[in-house]
Amino acid sequence: MNNIQIAIIGAGPAGLSAALELKKLGYDDLLVFDREDEAGGTPRHCGHLGFGMFEFKRVLSGPDYAKKLAKLAIDSGVNIKLKSTLTKVENGVLTFSTPEGIKQYKPTCTLFALGARETPRPDRLVSGTRSPNIITTGTLQRFAYLQKIKPFNKAVIIGSEIVSFSAIMSAKHAGIKIEAIIEEKDEIDSFCVIKYMVKYLLKIPVLTNTKLKNINGEDKKVTSVSVSTDEGEREIPCDGVIFTGQFIPESSIMQKSFDDFNFSNNSLYISQNFQAKDDGFFVAGNALRGALAAFKCYFEGKKVAKNIHDFIRFKHQPELIKIEADENISWYYPSMIDLKSPTKQHLTALRLKKRAKGAIKVLLNGRMIYKKNIHAFPFMSINIPWKDIELKPQDVIKLEFVNN
Ligand SMILES: Cc1cc2nc3c(=O)[nH]c(=O)nc-3n(C[C@H](O)[C@H](O)[C@H](O)COP(=O)(O)OP(=O)(O)OC[C@H]3O[C@@H](n4cnc5c(N)ncnc54)[C@H](O)[C@@H]3O)c2cc1C
Structure with a gap:
C-alpha cells in the first residue's frame, strides 16, 4: 500500500491541467494515472484541428494539443503512471491493474478525470448483424490516426451531434466514403452551419426524421442498413456503421464504488467545489457530465485544483x-x-x-x-x-x- 497526497486518474485535458496547477501550488506528492500508454487523453486521436485556441492561443490538432499538454506536465515534474487502469475504489484505497501487477494507493485526495465515451451499438439496442465494422467515432479515430487502419470502405453515420463532423473528417482521413448521416430527430443535433457544410460542401446526404431499423449482413460483414422514414423503409448499402455522440461519463467505476451515484446525471453527486460526499473525492472534465470542448475541461481542471488546495488547507x-x-x-x-x-x-x-x-x-x-x-x-x-x-x-x- 502506497500512501500519497493526491491521485489524479485520467491524463486528459482535465487531469493534466489540474496536475499542472497543483504543481504550481507546490504539491509534489502527486501522481497521475492513465490506462493508455501515452498521456493526453481523447485529443490524442482527434487528428483534426480545433484545439488549443483558448488555452495556448494557437490552433492545434488533437494529437499536437495532447503532446503539448503532456510535455508541459512532464517538464513541470508531474509523475504520470501509464498503463495503469483503475479497477476498484474501496475504503479510500485505489486499486490499479498495471503491467507489473496489482498496485494499491491510499491518497488524501483523488480526482476522477476519466472523460466520457460515446454510447456504443450494444447500448442502443439496434438489431441485425454482429460485425467488427460497427464502431464509434472514438474507435474510428483510433484506427485512422493511431493505428493507420482503414476498417471499411463506405459507411453510414448514425447521429448528428457535432462529433459526427469529427467522424466525417476521420473517415475522410482514412479514405472511407460516407453514404449518409442518419438522424432520428426532425433536425440535426448541432449548429445549423454544420448541416449546410455537410450537405452542400461535403455533399453528404443528411437524413433527418430517419430511424435506423436494422444493420443487414452476414458472416460478420455489414452489407447495408435499413432505415425508416415518413415515406416508408429503405436500404442504404454500406460496409461499416459509425455510431456517434450520446456521450456518457466513464462512470462505471464510480457507479460501482460509491453509494451516492446520481443516475440522472450519470456521475457522482458533486458539490459546487467538484467534491463528492465521500471525503477527498473530486470529479472534473467530461467524467462529470458527458462531452464538452477540451478547453472547458482544461479550465475546469485548473478550478478543481484550487478546490483540492482548499480542501487540503482548510478541510471543513x-x-x-x-x-x-x-x-x-x-x-x-x-x-x-x-x-x-x-x-x-x-x-x-x-x-x-x-x-x-x-x-x-x-x-x-x-x-x-x-x-x-x-x-x-x-x-x-x-x-x-x-x-x-x-x-x-x-x-x-x-x-x-x-x-x-
Ligand atoms: C471524436 C471527438 C472529437 C472531438 N473534437 C474536439 C475538438 O475539435 N475540439 C475540442 O475542443 N474538443 C473536442 N473533443 C472533446 C475533447 O476531446 C474532450 O472534451 C476532452 O478530451 C475531455 O477531457 P477530459 O480530460 O475530461 O477527458 P479525456 O480527454 O477523455 O481523458 C480521460 C482519460 O482518462 C483515462 N481513463 C479513463 N478511465 C480510466 C481508468 N479506469 N483508469 C485509468 N485511466 C482511465 C483515459 O484513458 C483518458 O486518457 C472531441 C471529442 C471526441 C470524442
Missing part, C-alpha cells in the same frame, strides 16, 4: 443538500450544494435532452424561486445564476423544465 465539515432534476434535463452541475463551503456562488449549468422552448424553474421545497424562459438545443449549456439564496440542511431543491 461539509453540510450537503442534493439537487434533483426532472427527466427533461440531461445533465446539471453542481448536483449538491455544500452549505459550509467557502465557494458561495451556486452557479448551475444544465443541458436539456431535446430541443425545446419553455421555462427552467428552480423549486425550493416545492416553491418556485427562479424561472428562466429558454429556447434550448441539447448541445447548449444553460446557466442559472442563483446566488444569495438562504438554504437550510433540510431544504429540497429541484430543477424542472416545463414546455411552453
Whole structure:
C-alpha cells in the first residue's frame, strides 16, 4: 500500500491541467494515472484541428494539443503512471491493474478525470448483424490516426451531434466514403452551419426524421442498413456503421464504488467545489457530465485544483443538500450544494435532452424561486445564476423544465 497526497486518474485535458496547477501550488506528492500508454487523453486521436485556441492561443490538432499538454506536465515534474487502469475504489484505497501487477494507493485526495465515451451499438439496442465494422467515432479515430487502419470502405453515420463532423473528417482521413448521416430527430443535433457544410460542401446526404431499423449482413460483414422514414423503409448499402455522440461519463467505476451515484446525471453527486460526499473525492472534465470542448475541461481542471488546495488547507465539515432534476434535463452541475463551503456562488449549468422552448424553474421545497424562459438545443449549456439564496440542511431543491 502506497500512501500519497493526491491521485489524479485520467491524463486528459482535465487531469493534466489540474496536475499542472497543483504543481504550481507546490504539491509534489502527486501522481497521475492513465490506462493508455501515452498521456493526453481523447485529443490524442482527434487528428483534426480545433484545439488549443483558448488555452495556448494557437490552433492545434488533437494529437499536437495532447503532446503539448503532456510535455508541459512532464517538464513541470508531474509523475504520470501509464498503463495503469483503475479497477476498484474501496475504503479510500485505489486499486490499479498495471503491467507489473496489482498496485494499491491510499491518497488524501483523488480526482476522477476519466472523460466520457460515446454510447456504443450494444447500448442502443439496434438489431441485425454482429460485425467488427460497427464502431464509434472514438474507435474510428483510433484506427485512422493511431493505428493507420482503414476498417471499411463506405459507411453510414448514425447521429448528428457535432462529433459526427469529427467522424466525417476521420473517415475522410482514412479514405472511407460516407453514404449518409442518419438522424432520428426532425433536425440535426448541432449548429445549423454544420448541416449546410455537410450537405452542400461535403455533399453528404443528411437524413433527418430517419430511424435506423436494422444493420443487414452476414458472416460478420455489414452489407447495408435499413432505415425508416415518413415515406416508408429503405436500404442504404454500406460496409461499416459509425455510431456517434450520446456521450456518457466513464462512470462505471464510480457507479460501482460509491453509494451516492446520481443516475440522472450519470456521475457522482458533486458539490459546487467538484467534491463528492465521500471525503477527498473530486470529479472534473467530461467524467462529470458527458462531452464538452477540451478547453472547458482544461479550465475546469485548473478550478478543481484550487478546490483540492482548499480542501487540503482548510478541510471543513461539509453540510450537503442534493439537487434533483426532472427527466427533461440531461445533465446539471453542481448536483449538491455544500452549505459550509467557502465557494458561495451556486452557479448551475444544465443541458436539456431535446430541443425545446419553455421555462427552467428552480423549486425550493416545492416553491418556485427562479424561472428562466429558454429556447434550448441539447448541445447548449444553460446557466442559472442563483446566488444569495438562504438554504437550510433540510431544504429540497429541484430543477424542472416545463414546455411552453
Ligand atoms: C471524436 C471527438 C472529437 C472531438 N473534437 C474536439 C475538438 O475539435 N475540439 C475540442 O475542443 N474538443 C473536442 N473533443 C472533446 C475533447 O476531446 C474532450 O472534451 C476532452 O478530451 C475531455 O477531457 P477530459 O480530460 O475530461 O477527458 P479525456 O480527454 O477523455 O481523458 C480521460 C482519460 O482518462 C483515462 N481513463 C479513463 N478511465 C480510466 C481508468 N479506469 N483508469 C485509468 N485511466 C482511465 C483515459 O484513458 C483518458 O486518457 C472531441 C471529442 C471526441 C470524442
